Amino acid sequence: ITVQVNKPGAAVPKNLYGLFFEDINFAADGGLYPELVKNKSFETDDHLIGWKAIKGAAGLSTYTISTQNPISATNNHFLRLTVATAGPDAGFVNEGFRGMGVKAGAEYTLSLWARRGPGSIGSLTVSLQDEKGQPLAQTKFSGLTGEWKKYTAVLKASATALKGSLQINVDGTGTADIDVVSLFPKDTWMKRENGMRPDLVQLLKDMKPGFLRFPGGCIVEGITLDNRYQWKKSIGDVAAREPMINRWNKEFKHRYTPDYYQSFGLGFFEYFQLSEDIGAEPLPILNVGMACQFNSSELAPVSSAAGKGPSASEPHDHATDDPTLETFIQDALDLVEFANGPVSSPWGAKRAAMGHPAPFNLKMIGIGNEQWGPQYLERYEPFAKALKAKYPKMEIVSSAGPSPDGELFDKASKRLRELNAEYIDEHYYAKPEWFRQNVGRYDNYPRTGSKIFAGEYAAQSVAIGSTENKNSWDCAISEAAFMTGLERNADVVSMASYAPLFAHVDAWQWVPDMIWFDNLKSYGTPNYYVQKMYSTNRGTTMLPVQLPGNAKNGTDNLFATAVADGSDIVVKLVNYSPTSRPVKVNLAGAKGLGKTGKATTMSSPDLQTVNSLTEPMKLVPQESTFAVNGTQVSYTLAPNSFTVLRVAGKK
Numbered sequence: 001i002t003v004q005v006n007k008p009g010a011a012v013p014k015n016l017y018g019l020f021f022e023d024i025n026f027a028a029d030g031g032l033y034p035e036l037v038k039n040k041s042f043e044t045d046d047h048l049i050g051w052k053a054i055k056g057a058a059g060l061s062t063y064t065i066s067t068q069n070p071i072s073a074t075n076n077h078f079l080r081l082t083v084a085t086a087g088p089d090a091g092f093v094n095e096g097f098r099g100m101g102v103k104a105g106a107e108y109t110l111s112l113w114a115r116r117g118p119g120s121i122g123s124l125t126v127s128l129q130d131e132k133g134q135p136l137a138q139t140k141f142s143g144l145t146g147e148w149k150k151y152t153a154v155l156k157a158s159a160t161a162l163k164g165s166l167q168i169n170v171d172g173t174g175t176a177d178i179d180v181v182s183l184f185p186k187d188t189w190m191k192r193e194n195g196m197r198p199d200l201v202q203l204l205k206d207m208k209p210g211f212l213r214f215p216g217g218c219i220v221e222g223i224t225l226d227n228r229y230q231w232k233k234s235i236g237d238v239a240a241r242e243p244m245i246n247r248w249n250k251e252f253k254h255r256y257t258p259d260y261y262q263s264f265g266l267g268f269f270e271y272f273q274l275s276e277d278i279g280a281e282p283l284p285i286l287n288v289g290m291a292c293q294f295n296s297s298e299l300a301p302v303s304s305a306a307g308k309g310p311s312a313s314e315p316h317d318h319a320t321d322d323p324t325l326e327t328f329i330q331d332a333l334d335l336v337e338f339a340n341g342p343v344s345s346p347w348g349a350k351r352a353a354m355g356h357p358a359p360f361n362l363k364m365i366g367i368g369n370e371q372w373g374p375q376y377l378e379r380y381e382p383f384a385k386a387l388k389a390k391y392p393k394m395e396i397v398s399s400a401g402p403s404p405d406g407e408l409f410d411k412a413s414k415r416l417r418e419l420n421a422e423y424i425d426e427h428y429y430a431k432p433e434w435f436r437q438n439v440g441r442y443d444n445y446p447r448t449g450s451k452i453f454a455g456e457y458a459a460q461s462v463a464i465g466s467t468e469n470k471n472s473w474d475c476a477i478s479e480a481a482f483m484t485g486l487e488r489n490a491d492v493v494s495m496a497s498y499a500p501l502f503a504h505v506d507a508w509q510w511v512p513d514m515i516w517f518d519n520l521k522s523y524g525t526p527n528y529y530v531q532k533m534y535s536t537n538r539g540t541t542m543l544p545v546q547l548p549g550n551a552k553n554g555t556d557n558l559f560a561t562a563v564a565d566g567s568d569i570v571v572k573l574v575n576y577s578p579t580s581r582p583v584k585v586n587l588a589g590a591k592g593l594g595k596t597g598k599a600t601t602m603s604s605p606d607l608q609t610v611n612s613l614t615e616p617m618k619l620v621p622q623e624s625t626f627a628v629n630g631t632q633v634s635y636t637l638a639p640n641s642f643t644v645l646r647v648a649g650k651k
């Protein structure tokens with residue numbers, strides 16, 4: 001293998017490896033966003049999701065969901081408890097997100113709004129309990145009055161519980177109203193109020209991601225337009241954000257999670273802040289005026305004011321707010337002002353009021369998630385034009401649809417290239433062999449014009465959409481092989497992200513996923529470590545690589561890519577074969593190399609190896625050293641392995 005150190009190529013894009021975040025598989029509520037109370041404001045369509053009355057022998061309390069004199073017009077449903085005989089049966093329990101994970105000694109901020117009606121109710125007792133109903137912490141809120149008031153306390157858990165719950169008991173008889181119940185860990189990422197779950201953010205930060213794409217995924221589009229993600233509804237006072245049914249709530253491949261809502265506690269402000277916290281460029285993806293084409297295909301009309309005549313598209317069902325394309329375009333323009341505008345601007349002021357007067361420095365926006373066909377282009381064109389007219393430097397990510405090999409996909413890509421779209425977002429979910437066979441996908445791609453954003457990809461061990469898919473080493477090593485092709489074509493491929501990112505072990509809809517977690521713990525899959533090895537060894541300059549005998553990509557199942565990283569030389573090698581393979585790497589033209597290098601390797605003879613909560617480190621990168629002889633490295637690649645060789649050069 002020859003690495004032409006003396007013939008450096010283009011610079012490696014800074015954002016080559018990044019993250020795709022979508023609220024799927026309980027990735028936000030119940031995952032990254034650590035609020036422990038589900039449906040805290042009783043505002044979901046079925047207002048008692050997550051709550052249940054305590055049913056003891058006495059059964060002496062009744063309840064209703066009331067709207068009489070609510071806390072606010074947007075938060076206008078609350079729980080009204082009527083207690084005839086005082087006792088432990090008079091109360092309600094919140095189940096959390098498949099339980100509440102709490103840690104011994106950790107502190108949780110409890111808050112709720114309450115008021116009393118007729119009767120003698122003077123206080124509420126709130127207890128955090130373990131799976132067996134044993135109290136872990138308790139507090140009493142006294143002095144309830146006839147006016148809504150916020151009560152707060154800090155609960156310190158006396159023991160650890162994976163699936164705890166929160167119980168609210170009414171002391172006395174009569175009526176009590178309860179709303180906006182929150183139990184939020186104090187231990188969040190950077191100790192932020194309304195901050196994120198630290199172990200999950202740490203896994204992300206460790207990857208040194210170039211960008212964070214959010215909020216999806218299909219939830220950008222919604223099943224219908226009513227169900228689309230509207231960023232303006234995701235900012236401001238957390239308690240006032242209206243929940244919405246999650247697009248992944250519906251039955252999907254026999255996985256049904258009817259209790260799946262988006263609380264928007266993790267909203268656009270938090271996404272921007274998270275991007276900043278982990279050093280990633282924010283990449284928001286906005287709805288282009290189309291609901292998911294796998295679902296309703298509902299379309300917003302293209303009006304003349306948006307730069308076109310009336311839509312030639314088929315008739316559409318109107319969303320409740322009946323938005324035209326202009327609404328969507330305006331949302332994008334306002335988002336740029338929210339992210340970057342001065343504090344004196346209307347949207348910049350909202351950002352400042354949330355605690356971030358400095359701009360977020362947004363540079364890229366995606367128009368449409370995974371859309372295709374003429375309906376997409378008809379909306380994309382005026383959308384992109386309007387965005388560029390106001391913000392000429394804003395880079396736009398466009399969509400070419402879900403399949404890399406279909407006719408519609410090719411047509412969309414062609415048109416987008418004619419339009420000089422900056423980035424074309426390609427999505428590929430396919431069998432592991434597709435990834436190994438398509439390493440050369442971008443070798444003959446035009447070197448000028450639109451760049452590629454491989455915005456979603458993952459090898460599927462069984463079949464696309466199968467619930468049997470696993471994050472096996474076979475999938476991960478095949479992705480590693482494919483990524484040699486991305487990196488060798490980094491002059492064309494500017495960004496890439498594995499998808500989906502997160503999954504809760506008890507509440508997933510889609511497999512495979514990069515990081516899995518329960519209510520307390522998390523682990524990276526082999527796919528995670530492959531991504532991390534690429535991202536943390538991204539390098540600065542592309543270096544040409546020749547495989548033995550000038551072989552093409554992956555002949556004999558050997559795949560390679562190389563970069564310079566400042567003065568270091570980094571070679572990535574995939575050996576997709578069950579036997580070990582000795583290789584000689586010639587670092588042609590390199591000067592002043594050290595006598596040893598550092599190898600980071602993942603390998604497993606069994607391609608079906610997976611990590612799990614019980615064996616989180618079963619397959620993870622291992623480090624070792626190797627000898628460097630002048631410009632020559634002799635190294636034996638392990639069977640079924642992905643290896644990164646790093647040699648330090650003269651500084």
Ligand code: AHR
Pocket residue numbers: 022024216217218219369370402427456499500510
């Ligand atoms: O990653 C899961 C889904 O796959 C995304 O929501 C969508 O964009 C794609 O179809």
